[in-house]
Amino acid sequence: MKLDGRIAIITGAGSGMGRAMAQEFVANGATVVAVDVRTDPVAETVKLLDDGRSVAQTADVSSKADVERVVTETVERFGRVDILCNNAGVLDDYTPAHETTDELWNRVIGVNINGPFLFSRAALTPMLEQGKGVIINTASISSFVAGGGGAAYTSSKHAVLGLTKQLAFDYGKRGVRVNAICPGAIHTGMTGHLMTTEGRNPHVDAAIAATPAGRWGKPEEIAHMALFLASDDADFIHGAAFTVDGGWLLP
Template sequence: MGWENKVALVTGAGSGMGRASARELAARGATVVGLDYREDALEEVVRELPSGRAMAVTADVSDVEQVEEAVARAVKEFGRLDVVCNIAGIVDDATPTHEVPLDQWHRVVAVDLTGPFLVIRSALPYLLANGGGSIVNMASSAGLFAAGGGSPYTAAKHGLVGLTRRVALEYGGRGVRANAICPGYIATELNAAYRTPDPGNDFVAQAVAATPAGRWGTPEEVAQLVAFLAGDESRFVTGAVHTIDGGLLIR
């Protein structure tokens, strides 16, 4: 089945890696349903995609009713669902664990872990009805080690890796694949917020210094990996965790 017959749902499509992934999948011929809570940013991205083969759905991935409605709308509009890319996410502020406010913990886990679970749970019946499909979950290097964020973000991303493996185990025999991507330092709007005016405490420079490749990655590079895992070229790849970090984790 070629890309022209695939319908892909991409969460977090309004910016960063989600936006790049929506563009990449559309460029390959897929029909793309972009989901984001920011309506203006999402509409701007979807307007760039081929007319008649893209749709914007405004929703908060942590809200079960909004997620279920969004997935149902996508299937109603295009008749099927083949690919789910869970890319929406937020970060914490690396507050020490004993000082983490409960509302921060709940919000980060709700978006970064419960959100992908809700999307997957809603999408699985449609994927199974097609005889299978591909789920790509955007975890993080913080899903593999403990230095990529605070407790809420680290726990949520570790949990997302575990969720990916469980879904792959449960549904592999029914044609559904699930894989996780663990990016290192990627030059998105979200990460740019960490730059400080103090040259001695420049997060961007520190990230480059920690990365053997000597630079930040780009959202477009991550999108290439998303497309590979979403497509038929990777049909024997499931339950895997793929780093794309410029060598960050080999130090």
């Protein structure tokens, strides 16, 4: 199996893509430390994994103390950290800048970019000691274009790509590979409301209709890419951003 014996920390594992990644990784031999700020959903993920090894951790990725606790406890329990998926994220409900409160800005930046920085910094210590590690950041099509979110979301996802590139540049020669996945519109907890009558967003509807795929993506379709990037099959891939977006960025 592609991830036999590997230890993977996955954030945002209580829902959507993070849960799908956890399932894909365990199905391929990994043990997962499933992290989410919501306790019950992440406990449910571990129940679904049902492998007798993976564990749930309630933690806020924007909290340095929480992040350092998760990495320390992972190393204490499993002896290593092979894979880190910085996947937790929050949307800003497409709020334009002039309506973005300090609270909203700080929350989105805190989760979407401070989180990946804090977790990467903490996990790099064991990865550098091991001389091997993989970091996968869930970025977005909003890492390239406007319209997939509001000011805070788009800014945060652009920053995730910057972090991905710099980490790849700084640590590749020391055995740590860092890449990003850039999903398009994926049907998850984050976007479910956009399919309801009240929650529909005309820009999103039109953008999806214009894609070659012409449909929403599924969390498993992102997890397949995460598995590839986490595995040794991707050994020559550093600092890359893979769009898995049904062709959203084509036009």
